[in-house]
Amino acid sequence: MSGFVFSEKPIEIARGEDVWLYDTNGNEYLDFGASYACTPVGHCHxxxxxxxxxxxxxxxxxxxxxxxxxxxxxxxxxxxxxxxxxxxxxxxxxxxxxxxxxxxxxxxxxxxxxxxxxxxxxxxxxxxxxxxxxxxxxxxxxxxxxxxxxxxxxxxxxxxxxxxxxxxxxxxxxxxxxxxxxxxxxxxxxxxxxxxxxxxxxxxxxxxxxxxxxxxxxxxxxxxxxxxxxxxxxxxxxxxxxxxxxxxxxxxxxxxxxxxxxxxxxxxxxxxxxxxxxxxxxxEELPAHAAEMGTYLREEIDERLGDEIREVRGDGLMIGIEVKRGSNRLLRELAIEHGILALPAGRTVLRLLPPLTIDRDHADAVVDAIEEVIA
The missing domain is CATH 3.40.640.10 (Type I PLP-dependent aspartate aminotransferase-like (Major domain))
Known part of the structure; x- marks a missing residue:
């Protein structure tokens, strides 16, 4: 007997802390999906x-x-x-x-x-x-x-x-x-x-x-x-x-x-x-921090990936990156090769909904990884 309705991903999550998730094999993932915005103050605050x-x-x-x-x-x-x-x-x-x-x-x-x-x-x-x-x-x-x-x-x-x-x-x-x-x-x-x-x-x-x-x-x-x-x-x-x-x-x-x-x-x-x-x-003034980090992320994405994507849009830390090909393969590569979890929003949009506690180092790591998988 197994669950149904949801298609399970090949990563079994064991625990979380702030912006990080850890699977049963001890692998670390930077969580830029927050399970559809469900952990705004980070995992297990x-x-x-x-x-x-x-x-x-x-x-x-x-x-x-x-x-x-x-x-x-x-x-x-x-x-x-x-x-x-x-x-x-x-x-x-x-x-x-x-x-x-x-x-x-x-x-x-x-x-x-x-x-x-x-x-x-x-x-x-x-x-x-x-x-x-x-x-x-x-x-x-x-x-x-x-x-x-x-x-x-x-x-x-x-x-x-x-x-x-x-x-x-x-x-x-x-x-x-x-x-x-x-x-x-x-x-x-x-x-x-x-x-x-x-x-x-x-x-x-x-x-x-x-x-x-x-x-x-x-x-x-x-x-x-x-x-x-x-x-x-x-x-x-x-x-x-x-x-x-x-x-x-x-x-x-x-x-x-x-x-x-x-x-x-x-x-x-x-x-x-x-x-x-x-x-x-x-x-912790997280709404204002989300505004600051969102602006930084969108500017970095636009500057570094502008020629490789169709558009980056959103407000605060609710960001969509419209890519030129299917988003699901990119999401798999981000997770498996770079340890970064993100989300789709339709077939051609990468959705970023991280905990509002992220800093610039986290943002830079995500932009680096997206740049590499798109290239």
Missing amino acids: PDVVDAATSQLEDLMYVQASYPHAARTALYEQLADTAPVDVDNVWLCNSGTEANEAALKFARHATGREKIIATKQGFHGRTMGALATTWKGKYKQGFEPLAGGVEFVDYGDIDAMREAVDDETAAVIIEPLQGEGGINPVSTEYLQAVRVATATSGAAMILDEIQTGLGRTGSMWAADGHDVVPDVLTTAKGLGSGLPIGATLCRDWIAENCGNHGSTFSGGPVVSAAAGATLDVLER
Whole structure:
């Protein structure tokens, strides 16, 4: 008997520390994928380990209708860090669940059905979140999905304005597309989405599952674009690898969100880990460090690889390198020959999502290796 769904890589990971992973043979890997941005403060940060371990010894689990100090503290931390007025928090176990809740809340609060999503966007794999995910390969064999979803071109202001009307419950959008290929948009575009939704009475759902928690150079990508959504979703790095997600809402959504719940909403252990993660992000000023290191990485890649690649793009430490041939072979060579782990974002994009704790030596090592495998 073996696992299924995931295709296993030929590297069995045994342990991790900060930006490094180690396999069962003792080989060392510089982790520039962070398992899709799940370890923003590095692997096994001692503060996060201590918080989770201490909570584990006292109480592993109690259902969310019973108040618990770790969960209550996390509610307050998330509300304090979120964009202004987006301060009602619902906790869950993943980004997909956070987006699923956001869609449900928006439909119930508005009494409308229509959802606007963007082409190349990715919002999850459960039936509702999957309905707002663009690529057909994720949906194949699972249809029919939730109805009422309309897709528009990402970054096209006119298309968005035309699509959003008085039948629209919500627009769900990533401030920087991840799975779609690390595709950025302008502040003008996101602010136009904000105006269109506010004018029509629809909710703006900002999917910050991958962009949040300092990844793009500010605590939330919304901050960098001066946009305040009605709903903001987060997950991935929130628990430093432990499974947790959150849906943050303005009052008008939270006050009429409908009947929703989850057995494992805000468990004590994951809440403690998430609280410690937020503490480290703030204390070590990792969002600002991500902005500095991201600029350095993109400049080095552009200067040294400019003629060998099509484009380098992204914000902070969410970087996509569009190459001139398939990315999977390059990823294999980076891992096997250079001990560097990265990710794809489509067939021709190398995606870099390292822990926000990397330094220039780590960045230089990665650029050296990419230069060699491309050459």
